[in-house]
Amino acid sequence: xxxxxxxxxxxxxxxxxxxTIYCNYSTTSDRLxxxxxDPGKSLESLFVLLSNGAVKQExxxxxxxxxxxxxxxxxxxxxxxxxSATYFCAVNFGNEKLTFGTGTRLTIIP
Amino acid sequence: xxxxTQTPRxxxxxxxxxxxxxxxxxxxxxxxxxxxxxxxxxxQFLFEYFSETQRNKGxxxxxxxxxxxxxxxxxxxxxTLELGDSALYLCASSSQGGDTNEKLFFGSGTQLSxx
Numbered sequence: 071x072x073x074x075x076x077x078x079x080x081x082x083x084x085x086x087x088x089x090t091i092y093c094n095y096s097t098t099s100d101r102l103x104x105x106x107x108d109p110g111k112s113l114e115s116l117f118v119l120l121s122n123g124a125v126k127q128e129x130x131x132x133x134x135x136x137x138x139x140x141x142x143x144x145x146x147x148x149x150x151x152x153x154s155a156t157y158f159c160a161v162n163f164g165n166e167k168l169t170f171g172t173g174t175r176l177t178i179i180p
Numbered sequence: 181x182x183x184x185t186q187t188p189r190x191x192x193x194x195x196x197x198x199x200x201x202x203x204x205x206x207x208x209x210x211x212x213x214x215x216x217x218x219x220x221x222x223x224q225f226l227f228e229y230f231s232e233t234q235r236n237k238g239x240x241x242x243x244x245x246x247x248x249x250x251x252x253x254x255x256x257x258x259x260t261l262e263l264g265d266s267a268l269y270l271c272a273s274s275s276q277g278g279d280t281n282e283k284l285f286f287g288s289g290t291q292l293s294x295x
Contacts, residue, residue, distance in 0.1 A: 112288045115285070170223035
């Protein structure tokens with residue numbers, strides 16, 4: 071079965087702290103995507119990771135991909151309130167569609 | 181460049197009715213995918229269209245159908261609505277879609293409530 075699991079499901083962080091969201095998937099893939107969703111809004115593409123060892127950074131967010139471990143991480147550095155959102159990872163298993171993780175609802179507390 | 185446009189933004193229907201949702205992709209994009217988002221099941225793939233042809237379909241009953249027009253605009257239809265069809269329906273477009281490395285651009289979604 072093609073599965074994508076994220077943890078944690080919920081995360082409350084204080085401003086200024088660092089944390090990591092984990093995304094595990096069940097079967098070989100080298101195409102992984104991270105999206106952000108604000109309440110009542112659509113999905114915004116954050117990162118596209120297309121090879122083992124790929125690392126992408128944008129502002130306080132950094133994503134990496136380890137295809138051998140079937141693991142991607144989204145690292146948040148010195149969190150700020152604007153980063154409060156739900157973050158999804160999604161995997162293309164080569165079947166022409168995306169399989170999404172459960173999402174991680176991130177709340178940044180002042 | 182205009183983004184992906186979905187209409188209507190909100191819909192309220194009753195059980196047994198049918199509904200049609202519309203999606204206009206980004207200009208030049210030929211692939212349109214549909215996803216259903218619910219609190220319980222998360223984001224699930226419905227189907228994908230490219231050049232008016234359905235290329236892939238998710239695990240949804242036949243009550244869910246779609247089509248794509250020659251201008252790449254897409255519609256999805258749900259017949260004989262059930263309470264469990266209440267969800268946010270998201271449309272996404274990309275240039276080629278399918279088995280490529282492209283990222284998807286999502287619309288704002290249609291929030292469907294079935295009473």
